[in-house]
Amino acid sequence: METDFDPAKLFKGTLDLIGPKKLSGVEVDCVYAENNFMIHCDQLQLQQVLINMIINAIYAMERNEAGKKLGFYLISAAQVPDDLFVIPAGLNVRGKAKGDFCCIVVKDNGSGMDQETQAKIFEPFFTTKPQGEGSGMGLSMAYGIVTNCGGWIAVESSPGKGSTFRLFLPDIKKPKQNS
């Protein structure tokens, strides 16, 4: 069910749902402020998107003995560098500016991905996990859910340098117009 809500509401519960066992050995940096944004989305679906991204990040950091670092942030897209704010062709964002989007960031210092892998991650059934471990549906469903809310997902990654996923979602918190 789609409702209007502050995405910060999802942050608290999401790490709790993943649980301390999965997060053991991971240094989590979680930053968000409440009552800053308003998005129109299915809360449970968006939470599943975040859970999949965090689980992906934990998986990618598994072999990082030097220290696993997970960043989980809610910021304004105004804080995102211009070159990383690229509205995908075909997305109708009706004259919205950068500051009209909020951005959920999931960042890890794991294995990272080469360009070839990055090009396929949103395809259904694409996985690099061993057979029987991943369905490869996580990010494909994530993309559908986020575009359904009028947003998109961008990835920044390179091998050995970790990955940063950014979910851009339109901030609909606007003064109501009387007609």
Ligand SMILES: Nc1ncnc2c1ncn2[C@@H]1O[C@H](COP(=O)(O)OP(=O)(O)OP(=O)(O)O)[C@@H](O)[C@H]1O
């Ligand atoms: N944070 C990440 N770091 C490195 N690679 C990643 C990361 N997130 C996703 N990937 C790559 O993208 C692929 C697809 O991810 P996706 O979440 O769609 O499927 P999966 O995790 O393999 O399986 P599922 O989510 O269905 O259990 C992964 O198999 C992996 O190769």
Ligand SMILES: [Mg+2]
């Ligand atoms: Mg996954």
